[in-house]
Amino acid sequence: MGKGWKKASMLDASQKKGKLFTKLAKEIYIATKMGGPDPDGNPRLKMAIRAAMDVSCPKNTIERAIKKGSGQADDGEVIEEILYEGQGPHNVGVLVECQTDNRNRTVSEVRNIFKKHKGQMGDKGSASWMFDPICLIEAIKSDVTDAEEDAIEVGANEVEADEEAANTYSFYGDAEELDNIKTALTERGWDVAKAELSYKPKNYTELEGEMRDEVIQFLEALDDNDDTSKLFTTLS
Numbered sequence: 747m748g749k750g751w752k753k754a755s756m757l758d759a760s761q762k763k764g765k766l767f768t769k770l771a772k773e774i775y776i777a778t779k780m781g782g783p784d785p786d787g788n789p790r791l792k793m794a795i796r797a798a799m800d801v802s803c804p805k806n807t808i809e810r811a812i813k814k815g816s817g818q819a820d821d822g823e824v825i826e827e828i829l830y831e832g833q834g835p836h837n838v839g840v841l842v843e844c845q846t847d848n849r850n851r852t853v854s855e856v857r858n859i860f861k862k863h864k865g866q867m868g869d870k871g872s873a874s875w876m877f878d879p880i881c882l883i884e885a886i887k888s889d890v891t892d893a894e895e896d897a898i899e900v901g902a903n904e905v906e907a908d909e910e911a912a913n914t915y916s917f918y919g920d921a922e923e924l925d926n927i928k929t930a931l932t933e934r935g936w937d938v939a940k941a942e943l944s945y946k947p948k949n950y951t952e953l954e955g956e957m958r959d960e961v962i963q964f965l966e967a968l969d970d971n972d973d974t975s976k977l978f979t980t981l982s
Contacts (some may be wrong), residue, residue: 749882749916749944750843750976752969763801771811771974775825777923778815789928793940797923823847827975830856831873834865834964838951839876839980846973855971863964876980877945881924883917884908885936890915900930914939918946950982 752833774794781788785795791812798808828849830842860867864897883902890896893915897905901923908914919927921943928941953961961981968974 749787750952750978754801764837765838765970765972766801767803768805768972769845769980770794770801770803771807772825773812773814773975774808776827776845778812778824783816783818784917792863793938793942796939829874830867831870831882832860832865832867833873835960836861836866836951836957836978838953838961838964839873839947840865840965840968841873841877841945841978842974843978844965844969844971852971852973853971856968859964859967861972863960863967865964874945875951879945880944880946881919881921881927882927882940882942882944883900883916883919883924883931883938884914884940885931886911886914887936888913894931894980895932896931896936900927902927918944926942945978947978947980949980951980952982 749948754967774791777788777791777794781790783791785792793807810819814821814823823883825845825847826849827843828846830844830853832840832842834840842856844852844856857867874896881905891915893905893907895979897903897917900917902917903920904918906916908916917927924941924943928938934939965977965979968977
């Protein structure tokens with residue numbers, strides 16, 4: 747679907763909370779910079795704070811990121827979002843969203859990861875053609891009777907249940923319908939935990955055995971990079 751690639755086990759992330767908190771702080775910074783420091787008037791910031799609190803990110807880390815993003819605490823650091831594209835081993839398409847304060851460092855590190863794992867980072871458009879831009883809304887509702895009916899009513903194209911989180915569903919729709927679907931779900935009693943633009947592969951790459959393992963190792967290396975915020979891949 748349109749979810750960013752994640753490791754099969756989240757244990758690694760919990761063991762590296764310092765790195766995780768840094769990535770969450772970058773998202774809070776960018777959300778604040780783009781929409782202001784008031785979470786009630788900035789949905790992206792509100793969800794970024796919620797994601798940080800869900801993993802017990804320190805309150806001072808959250809507050810510091812908001813101050814930096816709003817210009818209240820200027821340390822000279824400027825974080826920007828960049829999308830890199832390429833093909834990993836066995837021609838698997840990959841999009842890498844990064845949040846960085848040093849574009850030159852990040853592009854060098856990402857390119858080296860591609861090269862080390864027998865992939866190739868390309869120019870703009872080299873891999874994005876393999877994906878359709880969509881919107882993803884993750885929402886929670888304790889008394890779900892028919893999620894597919896709700897999906898139809900709010901204008902979503904697809905819905906799927908989260909296998910790991912009870913009463914949690916992912917709704918997918920056209921990219922331009924993000925706000926409309928999110929608002930409609932809220933009006934129907936859903937608690938929206940995430941609402942963002944995403945990417946869905948037009949075709950999936952099916953691999954098994956050693957070839958699949960090589961791609962997983964490549965994706966894990968990208969995910970471990972300090973500046974990586976999201977990964978999208980054609981790997982099924």
